[in-house]
Amino acid sequence: MSLDALVGYGDFGLDQTRTQFGATVSGSQDASAIFGGANLTFCRSIGDLLVDASTGVLYARMRLDAFTESNPLSPTGILENPSGRVRIGQWQIGTNVAYPYADLEIFGSAFYVYDFDRTEVSVGPTQAVPSVDKSEFQLGAGVRYIGIDDVIASLEYRTVQGRNDIDSDSVNFNLSFEFRATQDSSYVVKPARLNPALRVRYFSACWHQNLISSVLTTPPYTSRAAANRRY
Numbered sequence: 766m767s768l769d770a771l772v773g774y775g776d777f778g779l780d781q782t783r784t785q786f787g788a789t790v791s792g793s794q795d796a797s798a799i800f801g802g803a804n805l806t807f808c809r810s811i812g813d814l815l816v817d818a819s820t821g822v823l824y825a826r827m828r829l830d831a832f833t834e835s836n837p838l839s840p841t842g843i844l845e846n847p848s849g850r851v852r853i854g855q856w857q858i859g860t861n862v863a864y865p866y867a868d869l870e871i872f873g874s875a876f877y878v879y880d881f882d883r884t885e886v887s888v889g890p891t892q893a894v895p896s897v898d899k900s901e902f903q904l905g906a907g908v909r910y911i912g913i914d915d916v917i918a919s920l921e922y923r924t925v926q927g928r929n930d931i932d933s934d935s936v937n938f939n940l941s942f943e944f945r946a947t948q949d950s951s952y953v954v955k956p957a958r959l960n961p962a963l964r965v966r967y968f969s970a971c972w973h974q975n976l977i978s979s980v981l982t983t984p985p986y987t988s989r990a991a992a993n994r995r996y
Contacts, residue, residue, distance in 0.1 A: 770803040777827075785836075786891075790844065792834035800825035813865060820858040824882070827851050854882035859903070868912030872921075874905040896929035907937075915943040 775798045782791040804821030829849045836844040859876030880899040907921030918940045925933040 766805070766807050768803070768805050770801070772799075772801040774799050786838060788837045790834050790836045790838075792832050792844075792846070794832040794846075795830045796827055798825050798827040815863040815865075816860065818858075818860045820856070822854070822856050824854040825852065827853075851884040852882065853880065853884070855880055857903075863909070865911075868910060870909040870911060872907055872909060874903070876903045877901075878903055898927075898929050901925050901927040901931075917941045917943075 777796040777798070779794045779796060780791075781794070782789060784790070800823065802821055802823035804819050806817050806819040808815070808817040810816070827850065829851065831848040832846050834844040834846060835842065855878050857876050857878045859874065861872060861874045863870045863872040878901050883899075886895050903923065903925055905921055905923040907919055909917065909919040911917060919938070921937045921939075923933075923935050923937065925931060
């Protein structure tokens with residue numbers, strides 16, 4: 766059993782397109798977020814199958830910069846959107862499974878997520894009111910390469926199900942490197958001399974692409990957004 770916690774900062778670039786009254790409206794927006802969370806995990810091996818069950822909480826606040834949209838319906842051809850702030854607090858419980866095959870790990874995950882706190886969405890008089898459902902199921906599957914010491918690469922597909930107004934499918938690629946040091950030296954050394962207690966993650970790069978993220982799918986308002994995350 767293990768307990769872990771995290772805090773972090775993220776910077777985002779959001780490109781979005783929506784349809785309003787038959788016209789296509791598009792725009793780009795910058796945003797930043799701070800977040801923190803904690804997880805309790807129980808791990809077990811069943812033969813070669815690695816299984817863990819975990820539960821945890823995550824809380825985040827995001828700042829959205831003001832931006833403009835191209836809008837054919839506007840007299841000026843553009844639509845000004847003010848800056849804003851949103852928050853989300855979630856509790857989740859679920860499981861991860863992994864099976865090693867040669868230098869690879871084939872893995873999958875299933876989690877139930879509940880929103881215990883979030884910013885309420887407000888819409889204009891002609892827009893559809895989003896559902897107030899507060900739970901979802903997150904399902905994922907992928908492959909992880911572990912054939913080189915201190916290098917891990919993974920490719921994962923994830924989908925969100927169970928919310929009335931959100932359909933999300935994404936592909937995530939992660940590449941990480943680690944370095945270790947002996948007790949009497951701060952230099953990177955060969956694996957034979959490494960002290961596992963001093964293992965430190967040195968570099969991690971992540972690419973995330975939303976294949977589809979549809980919000981408020983009930984007419985007359987639809988939205989499809991693609992997000993590229995920068996770390």
